[in-house]
Amino acid sequence: MESKADGEDSAVSRLHAKAKSALKRLSKGRRSDGSPDADSPRSQDGSSSRSSQISPSSDASVKPLTLLLFHSRNNNVEALRELLKEKPELVNETDYDGRTALHVAAAYGCLKSARVLLENGANVNAQDRWNSSPLADAKASNHQEVMKLLAEKGGKIMGSHGQEIKSVAPPTILKSDWEIDPAEIDLTNSTKIGKGSFGEIRKVLWRGTPVAVKTILPALSDDKLVVQDFRHEVELLVKVRHPNIVQFLGAVTKKPPLMLITEYLPGGDLHVELKEKGPLPSATIVNYALDIARGVTYLHNGPNTIIHRDLKPRNVLIGECNQLKVGDFGLSKLMKMTNFHDMYKMTGETGSYRYMAPEVFEHRAYDKSVDVFSFAVILYEMFEGSPPFSHVDAYEAARQVARLEKRPPFTKQYPTGMKELIQDCWQGDPYKRPLFVNIIPRLEKMKQEAQAANPPAERSHLWQRRTGHGSG
Incomplete structure (x- = not known):
């Protein structure tokens, strides 16, 4: 008869296997440079109907840090415990942006994951590339329970990354002559020229001129972090003017679907x-x-x-x-x-x-x-x-x-x-x-x-x- 411990080990193994299987599925249909297949719709910004990033693993196996981030994001506490038991040094290892698993758990309100990571020695005040701490990330997303836990463990709000996101006020028509009435964008009479995880890219006739309209999925329009990041992007693009830069023409920022309007370039990439x-x-x-x-x-x-x-x-x-x-x-x-x-x-x-x-x-x-x-x-x-x-x-x-x-x-x-x-x-x-x-x-x-x-x-x-x- 299988013991309880054996059953738990089996469940953890299945979680790891499920994560690896998900990564393999994501990696299918890609060329060696990580780009989509030739039949994947392409957009002006290089995105496609498939995910535009390559897998972080160069073969079928998945890196331990990658698994740790994945389980932290999904509150897979048993898998976290097992992984940290095998490799305790992973708890404070960082990714490309200097972020630890605790940053990920804090940013997405994964309270159970945060507890396990702290129990295993996670640095509560680790700082990422933007000098942002886990508590700053939790505050930026208003995850109250995670904020309380981190504060109890000595967490401090450090860095400006999370604070910058919260401090950006929504653009208004009074100060933004680039704000476009969504009624002007007739998406029903348009041609899809690309599709990405964030939405679609369509060729639209706007004010008599063909333009490229990048729409943000309505579901993403309800995500506070996505909306704030979108507005940061707009505030950046509105300042960019150069003959060798794709021209930003306007945006819809007040209600979904959020949209970016740029010049349409028929020559491809x-x-x-x-x-x-x-x-x-x-x-x-x-x-x-x-x-x-x-x-x-x-x-x-x-x-x-x-x-x-x-x-x-x-x-x-x-x-x-x-x-x-x-x-x-x-x-x-x-x-x-x-x-x-x-x-x-x-x-x-x-x-x-x-x-x-x-x-x-x-x-x-x-x-x-x-x-x-x-x-x-x-x-x-x-x-x-x-x-x-x-x-x-x-x-x-x-x-x-x-x-x-x-x-x-x-x-x-x-x-x-x-x-x-x-x-x-x-x-x-x-x-x-x-x-x-x-x-x-x-x-x-x-x-x-x-x-x-x-x-x-x-x-x-x-x-x-x-x-x-x-x-x-």
């Missing part, structure tokens, strides 16, 4: 361009690189520095006359954490492994130079026709770059100075990477040299209007 054409001509690459560099230079040098953190071909869109525009400024933050995968995406998987700077992969502090590293990988991919270390999965590629200090070989013909620029930009030491404001003159020099070497007739094809890449 750089990922599709590279997939269809492979290596691009040098002159085209230099022009593309200048567009990206100018857009990111604007983000990095405004009154408030904006770090993109997820610069990759899918987030670079193509407009008329082959002009590139940088898009997707963190809409993945709007994802609701309804299961393990979404939770991990929000707390730890910002960015994409294939284009990730070593300091980000290693959970170290970082600054705007992470965008410089990603830019170097994009440059390399445009010349070579495929991303670095394409023979291995994205996580392993990032691991080799960060921990083994590997860089891919150059196999194609590069213009003078380009290899040196790429090598400077993907330096392991972020302080040795050039600023974008200094990258632009180097690219302009390459462009001038290419123009001097080629008569205008040979360059005319570069400025022909693109066709055939529309999203609908």
Whole structure:
């Protein structure tokens, strides 16, 4: 006869197995770089009908920290106890954003999980990347019981992350000329061009102009954290104005469905361009690189520095006359954490492994130079026709770059100075990477040299209007 203890062990094993099974299902239908299948609908912000993040595990097994976060988020106390019994050091281990399992439990009001974690030595005042403590996260979400427990254990409200979320007042029509009456957006007479976990992206005719409308699911519109994060995103985008940045046009913030309205770019994204054409001509690459560099230079040098953190071909869109525009400024933050995968995406998987700077992969502090590293990988991919270390999965590629200090070989013909620029930009030491404001003159020099070497007739094809890449 099975003993009670045996039965409990079996139940815990089933919980672990269920978590691992859920991760495997999420990983199905994905390519080695973590991107969706070719038949997945794509949006202008790079999201798809499948979850847009890759699994945090490079094989079928799941990391212990990942399991700990998952069980903490779901109040699986028996599984937590068993996992911490086997690996007690996990209790204060941190994810990509410096968040512990106690941060996760506090943010989502998981009282039982919080108790177990504290019983096992969790640091009640651990601080994440934003210097936010578990009590600050619990307060931001108004989880009174968790707040009481943490306070009793000596928890303090530290950091501004949670307080910032609570202090943002809803935008009003009196101070926001970008607030749009939802009656103007006729979603019934529109074309779906993408779908993500947060909602749909549709092509809509608004005030006589085709635009891209990103709707937030009504269910997410009731989530206070999602709504506040959405408003933070709007307040950021409303300040961004540049020819090489996807243009924000307006938003609906007062009632669901929440919506972001941006310009519609029919040319698709750089990922599709590279997939269809492979290596691009040098002159085209230099022009593309200048567009990206100018857009990111604007983000990095405004009154408030904006770090993109997820610069990759899918987030670079193509407009008329082959002009590139940088898009997707963190809409993945709007994802609701309804299961393990979404939770991990929000707390730890910002960015994409294939284009990730070593300091980000290693959970170290970082600054705007992470965008410089990603830019170097994009440059390399445009010349070579495929991303670095394409023979291995994205996580392993990032691991080799960060921990083994590997860089891919150059196999194609590069213009003078380009290899040196790429090598400077993907330096392991972020302080040795050039600023974008200094990258632009180097690219302009390459462009001038290419123009001097080629008569205008040979360059005319570069400025022909693109066709055939529309999203609908």
